[in-house]
Amino acid sequence: MREKVISIVQSYGKNSGRLMDILLSVQSEFGCVSEEAVSLIASELGISEVDVNQTKTFYHFFTTNRVGKYAIYMNNSVVSEMMGMAEVVDELEKQTGVKFGQTTPDGLVSLHFTACIGMSDQEPAALINSVVFTQLNRDKVRKLISDMREGKPVESMFSEYGDGVNANPLVKSMVKNNIRKAGPVTLGEYAVGTSLGKALGMDPNAVIDEVKNSGLRGRGGAGFPTGLKWMFCSKEAGEKYVMCNADEGEPGTFKDRVLLTERANMLFEGMTIAGWAIGAKEGVLYLRFEYKYLKAYLESVLADMRTKNLLGNNILGKGFNYDIRIQFGAGAYVCGEESALIESSEGKRGEPRNRPPFPVQKGYNAKPTVINNVETFCSVVKIVEQGSAWYKAMGTEESAGTKLLSISGDCEKPGVYEIAWGMTLNEMLAMVGATDVQAVQVAGPSGSCIPPSQFGRKIAIEDLATGGSMIVIGKKRDLLKDVVMNFMRFFEDESCGSCVTCRSFNMILTKQIEKVVAGTAIRTDIDNMKAWSQIIRKTSRCGLGQTSSNPITTTIENFRELYEARTKDVAYQSDFDMNKAVADSCKVVGRVPNVHHE
Amino acid sequence: MSEIVKFTIDGKEYEGVKGQLLVEVAAEKGIYIPVLCHWKGVKPAGSCRICSVKVNGRFMAGCTTPLEADMKIENDTPEILDIRKAIVEMLFVEGNHFCPSCEKSGNCDLQALGYRYQMMVPRFPYEFERRDIDASSPKLIIEKNRCIFCKRCVRMIKDEQGKSYFAFKGRGKHLQISLDKKLAVTMSEENAHKAMDACPVGCILRKEVGFAVPIGKRKYDHVSIGTDIEKLNK
Ligand SMILES: Cc1cc2nc3c(=O)[nH]c(=O)nc-3n(C[C@H](O)[C@H](O)[C@H](O)COP(=O)(O)O)c2cc1C
Ligand code: SF4
Ligand code: SF4
Ligand code: SF4
Numbered sequence: 001m002r003e004k005v006i007s008i009v010q011s012y013g014k015n016s017g018r019l020m021d022i023l024l025s026v027q028s029e030f031g032c033v034s035e036e037a038v039s040l041i042a043s044e045l046g047i048s049e050v051d052v053n054q055t056k057t058f059y060h061f062f063t064t065n066r067v068g069k070y071a072i073y074m075n076n077s078v079v080s081e082m083m084g085m086a087e088v089v090d091e092l093e094k095q096t097g098v099k100f101g102q103t104t105p106d107g108l109v110s111l112h113f114t115a116c117i118g119m120s121d122q123e124p125a126a127l128i129n130s131v132v133f134t135q136l137n138r139d140k141v142r143k144l145i146s147d148m149r150e151g152k153p154v155e156s157m158f159s160e161y162g163d164g165v166n167a168n169p170l171v172k173s174m175v176k177n178n179i180r181k182a183g184p185v186t187l188g189e190y191a192v193g194t195s196l197g198k199a200l201g202m203d204p205n206a207v208i209d210e211v212k213n214s215g216l217r218g219r220g221g222a223g224f225p226t227g228l229k230w231m232f233c234s235k236e237a238g239e240k241y242v243m244c245n246a247d248e249g250e251p252g253t254f255k256d257r258v259l260l261t262e263r264a265n266m267l268f269e270g271m272t273i274a275g276w277a278i279g280a281k282e283g284v285l286y287l288r289f290e291y292k293y294l295k296a297y298l299e300s301v302l303a304d305m306r307t308k309n310l311l312g313n314n315i316l317g318k319g320f321n322y323d324i325r326i327q328f329g330a331g332a333y334v335c336g337e338e339s340a341l342i343e344s345s346e347g348k349r350g351e352p353r354n355r356p357p358f359p360v361q362k363g364y365n366a367k368p369t370v371i372n373n374v375e376t377f378c379s380v381v382k383i384v385e386q387g388s389a390w391y392k393a394m395g396t397e398e399s400a401g402t403k404l405l406s407i408s409g410d411c412e413k414p415g416v417y418e419i420a421w422g423m424t425l426n427e428m429l430a431m432v433g434a435t436d437v438q439a440v441q442v443a444g445p446s447g448s449c450i451p452p453s454q455f456g457r458k459i460a461i462e463d464l465a466t467g468g469s470m471i472v473i474g475k476k477r478d479l480l481k482d483v484v485m486n487f488m489r490f491f492e493d494e495s496c497g498s499c500v501t502c503r504s505f506n507m508i509l510t511k512q513i514e515k516v517v518a519g520t521a522i523r524t525d526i527d528n529m530k531a532w533s534q535i536i537r538k539t540s541r542c543g544l545g546q547t548s549s550n551p552i553t554t555t556i557e558n559f560r561e562l563y564e565a566r567t568k569d570v571a572y573q574s575d576f577d578m579n580k581a582v583a584d585s586c587k588v589v590g591r592v593p594n595v596h597h598e
Numbered sequence: 599m600s601e602i603v604k605f606t607i608d609g610k611e612y613e614g615v616k617g618q619l620l621v622e623v624a625a626e627k628g629i630y631i632p633v634l635c636h637w638k639g640v641k642p643a644g645s646c647r648i649c650s651v652k653v654n655g656r657f658m659a660g661c662t663t664p665l666e667a668d669m670k671i672e673n674d675t676p677e678i679l680d681i682r683k684a685i686v687e688m689l690f691v692e693g694n695h696f697c698p699s700c701e702k703s704g705n706c707d708l709q710a711l712g713y714r715y716q717m718m719v720p721r722f723p724y725e726f727e728r729r730d731i732d733a734s735s736p737k738l739i740i741e742k743n744r745c746i747f748c749k750r751c752v753r754m755i756k757d758e759q760g761k762s763y764f765a766f767k768g769r770g771k772h773l774q775i776s777l778d779k780k781l782a783v784t785m786s787e788e789n790a791h792k793a794m795d796a797c798p799v800g801c802i803l804r805k806e807v808g809f810a811v812p813i814g815k816r817k818y819d820h821v822s823i824g825t826d827i828e829k830l831n832k
Binding site: 046047048049050051053054057058332334349354355356492493494495496497498499500501503504505506507508511528532535538539540541575 | 642643644645646647648650657659662664681684685688689691692721722723725746747757759761762763764765766767768769770771772773776777778779780781
C-alpha cells in the first residue's frame with residue numbers, strides 16, 4: 001500500500017493543490033482513505049494530517065473504512081422517494097442482510113445514501129462503483145445482488161444502453177437522455193468548430209460585446225449577465241482561468257448531464273471561446289463525481305479536439321494556446337457555489353469564500369477566473385455562430401434566448417425540454433402531461449414551491465427564475481413530509497458549516513418541520529419558523545444559507561393551511577413524551593413498562 | 599497610498615481609509631461591532647456572522663467588508679441587535695455550555711456577549727449534541743462542547759514550517775475541531791499559550807494551569823464586552 005500511495009502523490013507532482021485528485025485515486029484504489037493513507041499523504045505533501053483530513057472529511061465519497069467490493073450509493077432525493085425509493089431500500093436491506101450505512105460481513109456489499117445524482121427523470125437510481133443504475137425496483141435489486149454474489153463486474157450487470165452517446169463504447173451506460181423537446185440553441189443543430197473559428201477571427205473584445213448584446217444571463221441559477229462577467233475578467237491583468245461549473249447538484253436538475261453527454265464538443269468549444277475572450281490559457285471542467293461514468297468519453301472528446309487543432313497550441317493557426325482539464329468533485333452540493341468550487345479545485349474543503357474579492361478578480365490559484373454553467377458555455381457557441389440579434393429575438397425582454405428545463409416528478413413525460421423563456425407553468429404542465437398537480441417546485445429546494453393559483457406565472461428570470469429544476473408534485477403527495485422535510489434534511493447535510501447561522505439554523509428548522517409532521521407542533525411554531533428563516537437568509541455568507549429556508553417559507557406562504565391542519569391552536573404543548581421516555585428507560589434496566597394511560 | 603473616504607454609521611458622518619475592514623474602522627471611531635471570529639491582522643473568516651451590519655440596505659459581514667466611499671452603515675438598530683442576540687442564542691443551543699464549571703468563565707467572549715445582549719433563555723430548542731473532549735495531547739485539552747467554529751486556532755496556530763495544528767473535520771452539523779495528534783506532541787509552550795488565548799471560548803485549555811486569575815477578577819467580570827472600544831466615543 002505504502003508504495004502505491006506514494007506513487008499516487010508523486011503522480012500529482014507532490015502538489016497539495018491536487019489533493020482532491022490524490023484522495024480520489026486512493027479511494028478508488030483501496031476502497032477507502034484509511035488513517036494510514038492520510039498519514040502517508042500528509043508526509044509526502046509536507047502538510048499536517050489534520051490538513052489532509054479536513055479535505056477528506058468534507059466530501060462524502062471519501063471514506064475511512066473500506067466500502068464494499070460493490071458500494072451501492074442510493075439516491076435519496078425527493079424525486080427518488082416519490083418514485084419508490086422505499087421499496088428499493090427495503091429490498092436492498094433484505095437481500096444483503098445489512099442496513100444502510102453498513103457493509104456485509106464478507107465485505108461484498110455496502111449500502112449508502114447519497115443526495116440527488118442527477119437522474120430525476122429515471123428514478124429510483126443508484127450508483128454502484130460509479131456506474132449508474134436507473135429505474136430500480138425489487139426485481140432488479142434481487143438480480144443485482146445475486147450477480148454480486150457471483151462476483152460479476154458491475155458493467156456486465158446490464159446489457160441495454162441508453163440512447164445517443166450513452167451507448168458509446170466509452171460510456172456504455174443505461175442512462176437515457178430523455179430529450180423531449182430540442183430548441184434552436186443548446187440542443188439545436190451544431191457543427192463542431194464553426195463558432196470557434198469565427199470567434200478566433202474576431203477581436204476578443206468583439207466576442208465579449210457579442211455575448212453582452214445577446215442578453216445571455218448565467219444558466220446556473222443566479223442569472224448574472226455573462227458578457228459583463230467576461231468583461232470584468234478581461235480587464236484584469238496577468239494569467240487567467242476559465243472554469244465550467246458541472247457540479248449540477250440542485251436536486252431535480254439533470255440538463256447539464258444531457259449536455260455533457262450529447263454536447264461535449266459544444267461545451268469545450270464554448271470554454272475555448274471564453275478563454276480567447278478573456279485571455280486565458282487554461283480551462284477547468286469541474287465535474288461532479290456522480291458523472292464519473294462520462295469521464296473516459298469526455299477525455300476522448302478533448303483528445304479528439306486536440307487532434308483537430310481545436311485545442312492545444314496555436315489553435316486553428318490563430319496563435320492561440322489553450323487547453324482544458326477535468327477536475328472531479330467528490331460529493332458536496334455546496335461545491336456548486338462558484339467560490340467553493342474554486343476552493344475544491346485547489347484541493348481544499350469546499351467552503352465558499354468571503355466576497356470581495358470576486359472570482360473574476362481573484363479566483364482559481366488566486367488568478368482572475370470566469371466561472372460559468374455548462375449551459376451558459378453551450379449557449380455562447382450558438383450566439384457567436386448566429387449573432388446576438390438572432391439570440392435576443394427569442395425569450396422575453398429581460399430573459400433572452402432559450403432555457404433547458406429538467407422536468408421530473410408526477411408527470412407523464414419527465415425529461416429535458418429546451419423552451420423559450422416566458423412559458424407559463426400551465427403551458428409547461430400541459431407539455432409534460434401533468435394533471436392533478438398540487439404544486440410545482442421551481443428551481444429545486446432553494447427555489448419556490450408554487451401553488452396552482454400561480455400557474456399562470458412565467459418561467460423567466462424576472463418572474464420565476466430557475467437554473468432548470470422543475471419538480472411536479474401531484475395531489476397524492478404529502479407536501480410537508482415528502483417534500484419540505486426531505487429538502488430541509490438535504491440542506492442540513494449539505495451546509496458547509498462555516499456560518500453559525502446556516503450550520504445551526506438548518507438543524508433547528510429541520511427539527512421544527514419534523515415536529516410539524518409528527519403533529520407535536522403548535523401555531524406559534526409556524527410563526528417562529530417564519531421569523532427565524534429571516535435570520536439565516538439575511539446573515540449567511542453564501543447562497544446556500546441565504547436560500548435554504550425557502551422550502552419552509554414558501555410553503556408557509558402558499559400552503560399555510562397544511563401547517564395549520566397539523567398544528568394545535570394552543571399556547572403550549574410539551575415535546576416530552578412520557579410513555580416513550582418510560583419505555584426507553586425500562587429498556588435500559590430490563591423492566592416491563594407499566595404506564596398509566598388517561 | 600491610502601485614500602480617505604466619507605461614510606456614515608447610524609446616520610453619523612465619518613471619514614476613514616478606503617479598503618479598511620468595517621469592524622476595524624468602526625472600532626477606531628469608538629463604535630463597537632461585536633466579533634467572535636475576527637482577529638486583527640489575521641485573514642478574516644467571516645464565519646460567526648455576529649458582526650452583521652447593513653450596508654446601503656443590504657446585510658454584510660463587517661469583518662469581511664472593506665470600506666468604500668459613501669457607505670451608509672447601520673449598526674445599532676433593533677433589527678440588527680435582535681439578530682446578534684439570536685446568533686448568541688444559537689451558539690448556546692448548538693454547543694453545550696455550562697459556564698459555572700468553565701475555566702474561561704469571565705474571560706469568555708461568548709458569555710460576555712450573552713450578558714451584553716441580555717440573553718435570558720434562548721428562543722431556540724437546545725440541540726444537546728454529543729461532542730467529545732480530546733485530552734490526548736500533552737499540553738492542551740480540547741473541550742469540543744464549547745467550540746464555536748471561529749477558526750481562529752486554525753488560522754493562527756502553525757509550526758515553524760507553517761504546518762497547521764488545528765483544522766476542521768466533517769461539514770455542516772458534523773463539523774468538529776481537531777488537533778493534529780503528531781504535531782501536538784512537540785507543540786511549544788508558546789504555541790499552547792497562544793492557542794488558548796486565541797480561542798474566544800473555553801474550548802482550548804492548557805493543561806496543569808487553570809483559574810490563575812480568580813473568578814471575580816476576570817476580563818468581563820465588571821465591564822461589559824465592547825466598553826474598551828466605546829470608551830473612545832465618550
Ligand atoms: C449552494 C449553491 C450551489 C450551486 N450549484 C450550482 C451548480 O450545481 N451549477 C451551476 O452552474 N451553478 C451553481 N450555483 C451557482 C454558482 O455559484 C454560479 O453562480 C454559477 O456557476 C455561475 O455560472 P452562470 O453565470 O453561467 O450561471 C450554485 C450556487 C450555490 C449558492
Ligand atoms: S451559508 Fe452555509 S454553505 Fe454557505 S458558507 Fe455559510 S455555512 Fe457554508
Ligand atoms: S465557553 Fe464561555 S459560554 Fe461556554 S461554558 Fe465556557 S464560559 Fe460559558
Ligand atoms: S477551538 Fe476555539 S479557536 Fe478553535 S475554532 Fe473552536 S472556538 Fe474557535
